[in-house]
Amino acid sequence: GSNDEANVISDNEVDSDNDEVDSDNDEANVISDDDNGSNDDDVDEEEEEVNESEEEDEEEDYGNNEVDNEDNIEDPFVSHLKYDLSLELLNSISNKVYDKQQAQWTTLGQLIIQIPKVEKDAQNSTKTLLGQNEIYATPHALPSVKEIDVEKCFVKSQLHNNIDRALFKHCQLDAFTPLQTELFSVINSYQDLFYPERTFNNAEQIRFVYCLHAVNHSLKTRLKVIHHNARLTDRFDIPDEFRDQGLVRPKVLIVAPFKDSALRIVRMITSILLSDASKANVINKKRFYDEFTGDDGCLPRKNPHPTDFEKTFVGNTEDTFKVGLSITKKSLKLYADFYSSDIIIASPLGLRMIIGAEGEKNREYDFLASIELVILDQTELFLMQNWDHVLHVMDHLHLQPKQTHGTDFARVRSWAVNGWTKYYRQTLVFSSLLLPPITALFSKKCSNYEGKVQVLNPKLTGTISRIVVKLPQVFHRIYCTSPLEAVEERFNTFVTKILPQYKPEIMNHTLIYVPSYFDYIRIRNYMKREDMSFVQICEYSKDNLIARARDLFFHAEKHFLLYSERFHFFRRIRVRGIRHIVFYEPPQFPHFYSEMINFMQEANQYRHEDGGSADNISVSVLYTKYDLAALSAIVTTPRASAMLLNDNPVQMFTTGE
Known part of the structure; x- marks a missing residue:
């Protein structure tokens, strides 16, 4: 059928990368691309730098009594991940029983909001277990527009001074736009979002908002683990309050169509995370820029393509890539092994080649087991590449890992042990078009207990x-x-x-x-x-x-x-x-x-x-x-x-x- 043909074509298109792909046989290589032979010494030094950096962060962070208290239940990150699901809420999500409402926002326009439907008394229920009351997860109420005040929005304090500079550098803006404010209001409430009105004009604004959210989420996750590590050094027991992890480390998956898209995302993440991008400690930066930059191809001058074509196919348009990002407060490592990564940026085809198909020998998808945030950007382009690859990736999220990957199960959140990670995963879908396959994915593959928001405005100009x-x-x-x-x-x-x-x-x-x-x-x-x-x-x-x-x-x-x-x-x-x-x-x-x-x-x-x-x-x-x-x-x-x-x-x- 067409899928076989599509795969054959895709393979032909990436002949130039076959050496890399062929070498990706054992587990580490499949998912790190980090063993470059001649660069081994450099890599070792870089690993040491990151480890030292993490240790410094540990000491500094643990010594600092930061304003942004990591256990503040008003922080949406904390309230979203802290509690288990009640049986009533679990049934509602599993059976897709939603309370459906509409809202009208100034910039986003008409919102269709679906919150899992649970009876009031059941939603607030507690159960007595060994004399203790257990509090259950509760979906957020309807989202409301909140100004992006970095402190009130619980953005990590070390990012505060970077945001204005990064916003101006990448979006040429002195302040967040109404579009960014409204998008972030939904995203920061940890509800799923489908926004089908992406344009060339608002693309960087959207990218900035989701990169800020991805960095903020990853940093909070990492620093919580580091703080707990420090507090557990002199303890033999590990109380439940120290459950702070998933089954594997990667928490954010960003899926993009072209290497140029990934390049823009990494540049933005670097600016948001590190105070001075030019002096920042970005490991493997040269290799990344060598592989992800490139010319715009040979666009004809005699019969030029339409403007939208040239804007779509800008920069390096190769569609086979994957890169792991490991972040600390002071450094960013590119090409980290996936199991040492916090954020994974990849194309659908790049992921498909790692995940493989049933019956193949060297399949690898454990790294997708604990993803808490999935971002699909330029989603309409995936339909033109191969939509089956996207569905294949979504179907391989949160499966039972085949290996333990050094997991300390005493530190794994109880809902992750229960196999409920998919109900805690937030999915953000950005597209320039409202099309049935994308709507179906958002409807059928997204089961966030916080609910979902879809922007749905009538088309008044055809x-x-x-x-x-x-x-x-x-x-x-x-x-x-x-x-x-x-x-x-x-x-x-x-x-x-x-x-x-x-x-x-x-x-x-x-x-x-x-x-x-x-x-x-x-x-x-x-x-x-x-x-x-x-x-x-x-x-x-x-x-x-x-x-x-x-x-x-x-x-x-x-x-x-x-x-x-x-x-x-x-x-x-x-x-x-x-x-x-x-x-x-x-x-x-x-x-x-x-x-x-x-x-x-x-x-x-x-x-x-x-x-x-x-x-x-x-x-x-x-x-x-x-x-x-x-x-x-x-x-x-x-x-x-x-x-x-x-x-x-x-x-x-x-x-x-």
């Missing part, structure tokens, strides 16, 4: 307004009762009702636009069986075949061009000679809808008597009720909702002057 060509666009509704039925009904409608209308003699130059690769393969096989006149272009097509397909289509030597959305995403070519487009499904990227239609301008047409008249142009779109989000982005939410309520299955829009 990309249809960007179309400059005057032509009718006909939207065909397909009736179905389930997503599975939608797949079959869409195909049946396409082959029985739509395709027969496109006769070569009257509807030449027809492009069939297909978002899903599975659908693409199915249509291709059907057209081959029916011996139709067509050429095809998808993300796996070779350059010479792409050029030939474009030429045959432009000169009307082939009737249909079967065209995949993923190809358009990665290549963004200008297709010439289109007179008719059938959108098998609304594009996932809504601006591709107007972009493809605008290719139909007369300047791009084949000037020949068989080319068709300027008036003979059309667009057809197939949609179901499950395409509401994509449809809304094209025609606006009010129009899309009205289309789904209308009894007439065919709706027409006309654009252009």
Whole structure:
């Protein structure tokens, strides 16, 4: 199937890294990339530096009576992790019984808030055990907007002086924006968040907020362990109050699509964590910059790509990477072994290659057992890379470790021993698009007992307004009762009702636009069986075949061009000679809808008597009720909702002057 092909392609794309991957066989190598032969001495020295630094931190921290008391129950970090779940709350989360509410915030707009539903008396219940009252975890109430006051928000004191400088350096801001304030208000309450309105303009603001949260969480975790280590040096017993760890050390997983994304994250973390980034003790910094910087590729100047393409594919766009970060108060180590890391930054493919598949020998996923914070940024790009990799990673979080990895079980939090870590994990999802697979992941794979918040605003401007060509666009509704039925009904409608209308003699130059690769393969096989006149272009097509397909289509030597959305995403070519487009499904990227239609301008047409008249142009779109989000982005939410309520299955829009 397409997954095998996708994996083959992915492997080919990372041939240059095969030496590194091949050497990743034993456990340490698989997850550290730190054994460089010639650099062994340097690495040893660096390890000593970190250990000394941690010891200094221990002494200094333990001697300091800091303002930010690590056991202050008002600190959301403390209250989120301190208590076990009651049976009632556990049942509510397991069965996804939520109290659903809406809120309207000034900047984020409409919030859909889901808090696990527990009866009041059960939620506040205590139980008597050996004469002691046990307090249970309680979900936070509805989030409220709080100004980012670093002390009141319980940001670790050593970060206070770094934040303003880092904010100006990376975001060119003198103060937090209303967007950052509202995002942090949700994030710092430890509730899950899905924010589908990421743009090129707010990307750095968002990145700064989640990096601050990730550093703050990691530092609190680390320093609590170090404080407890110091207090336990003269004790033989370990009371329950010293349970401060998970089954393994890594606590934060940040998933990003490209090395350039990881580079920006590491730069930001460095600035937030360390007071002077230029003099800071960042171990393996040169190696990291050598591997994660890079040119922007050879973007053509003659026919430049659209601006959004150039902004997406900026810097090093390699999609196979993984790096562990070990943090202390005064240093940051890059390329730390995963089991010595606090934060892991990786791409879906980078993680997939470590995790492996069932039956493979050198699989490794214990490092994901105690993740307490997952951040998915630029999530819509994962759909274009390989969404299965993301689901595979999510399915391998919090599994029972195969080895102990030196864990002191007397220090492991009781809820982690119970296998409840997934109910304490906070997940932050940032995307530029609201799409069903991302919504499904947020709904099905996130079970935080604190609840979840989704930003869901109506689309009041559709990309249809960007179309400059005057032509009718006909939207065909397909009736179905389930997503599975939608797949079959869409195909049946396409082959029985739509395709027969496109006769070569009257509807030449027809492009069939297909978002899903599975659908693409199915249509291709059907057209081959029916011996139709067509050429095809998808993300796996070779350059010479792409050029030939474009030429045959432009000169009307082939009737249909079967065209995949993923190809358009990665290549963004200008297709010439289109007179008719059938959108098998609304594009996932809504601006591709107007972009493809605008290719139909007369300047791009084949000037020949068989080319068709300027008036003979059309667009057809197939949609179901499950395409509401994509449809809304094209025609606006009010129009899309009205289309789904209308009894007439065919709706027409006309654009252009």
